[in-house]
Amino acid sequence: GEDVEQSLFLSVREGDSSVINCTYTDSSSTYLYWYKQEPGAGLQLLTYIFSNMDMKQDQRLTVLLNKKDKHLSLRIADTQTGDSAIYFCAERGPGGGADGLTFGKGTHLIIQP
Amino acid sequence: NAGVTQTPKFHILKTGQSMTLQCAQDMNHGYMSWYRQDPGMGLRLIYYSAAAGTTDKEVPNGYNVSRLNTEDFPLRLVSAAPSQTSVYLCASNMNTGELFFGEGSRLTVL
Numbered sequence: 001g002e003d004v005e006q007s008l009f010l011s012v013r014e015g016d017s018s019v020i021n022c023t024y025t026d027s028s029s030t031y032l033y034w035y036k037q038e039p040g041a042g043l044q045l046l047t048y049i050f051s052n053m054d055m056k057q058d059q060r061l062t063v064l065l066n067k068k069d070k071h072l073s074l075r076i077a078d079t080q081t082g083d084s085a086i087y088f089c090a091e092r093g094p095g096g097g098a099d100g101l102t103f104g105k106g107t108h109l110i111i112q113p
Numbered sequence: 114n115a116g117v118t119q120t121p122k123f124h125i126l127k128t129g130q131s132m133t134l135q136c137a138q139d140m141n142h143g144y145m146s147w148y149r150q151d152p153g154m155g156l157r158l159i160y161y162s163a164a165a166g167t168t169d170k171e172v173p174n175g176y177n178v179s180r181l182n183t184e185d186f187p188l189r190l191v192s193a194a195p196s197q198t199s200v201y202l203c204a205s206n207m208n209t210g211e212l213f214f215g216e217g218s219r220l221t222v223l
Contacts, residue, residue, distance in 0.1 A: 008153070031209075031210050033210050033211075035212075040216070040217075041216050041217075042117070042202055042204075042214030042215050042216050042217055043156075043202070043204075043212070043214045044214065045211050045212070048210065048211070088155070088156065090210065092210040100210070101158075101210055101212070103155055103156040104155060105153065105154060105155030106155050106156075
């Protein structure tokens with residue numbers, strides 16, 4: 001079955017760039033997503049990329065997709081304390097509902113002062 | 114802008130008791146889903162509904178779901194077990210991967 005893998009933790013200094021990596025196995029993925037979960041809250045969609053793109057930039061966020069290697073990354077420039085959260089990678093297969101989404105286990109982004 | 118609302122936020126119950134977690138959305142989304150979130154395990158899909166009145170696949174043991182209307186999607190724990198201690202997240206979406214999540218219900222089964 002489909003699988004999405006992420007590192008569990010990433011620690012960066014405030015002001016540095018954070019790069020969160022994700023690998024997936026489903027070659028039929030149509031969209032890939034990054035969700036953010038702040039403490040005590042549900043997940044919120046941060047950004048997404050269509051599978052025929054290799055890069056998407058949105059303010060401090062840059063998403064890179066290497067479809068050949070099935071590797072997705074999220075770069076956060078100038079990391080701030082407010083970026084401290086769990087970041088989930090997700091890929092969407094052919095299904096339209098929630099069963100079409102496979103989430104990774106999430107990466108805890110820890111910001112050092 | 115209520116979005117997805119879950120109640121209760123916290124609850125403790127004893128093994129064998131039953132309870133219902135409530136979820137409501139006001140965005141007229143067709144799809145609604147329940148996940149559980151456990152440390153180190155990420156999100157695991159429990160069940161989803163594609164539209165009011167539909168039950169799309171077999172419901173996992175220990176749970177019961179209903180989708181009588183578009184807005185509400187309650188999840189019932191029939192006879193709670195300690196293994197069901199978790200954070201339960203409800204989400205809704207249209208036919209896209211953008212899920213809108215509630216804030217979660219933290220459930221402890223003693």
